[in-house]
Amino acid sequence: MPRPFKLLGILDVQNVPCARDSVLCGSLGSIVAGFGHFLLTSRVRRSCDVAVGVFILGTLGCWFHCRYNFAKQRIQQRIIQEGIKNKILFESTHLDPERKEISTKSSNS
DSSP, X not given: OOOOOEETTTEETTTSTTHXXXXXXXXXXXXXXXXXXXXXXXXXXXXXXXXXXXXXXHHHHHXXXXXXXXXXXXXXXXXXXXXXXXXXXXXXXXXXXXXXXHHHHHHHO
């Protein structure tokens, strides 16, 4: 079994949701920004500074965006699971909302 890859010794990239995508997004952005800045200005040190800055900002931006969507999806999953549980629990009982709709429609006709 392969050892898990830990970034900077603390962030387990394989098991933490969004970590891999965020690091890849930040890396790609930093390479493009650093190389682009170098092509425009020919200043090596400043281009490296730009690349590091874009890596940090890009990684954090992707991280927060992904974690926000992940949390939103988990909330929706909990709501759906609760609804399914209630549907199974109250089906064919006097507390079933669908049964009340059917009985009121048949009595109105």
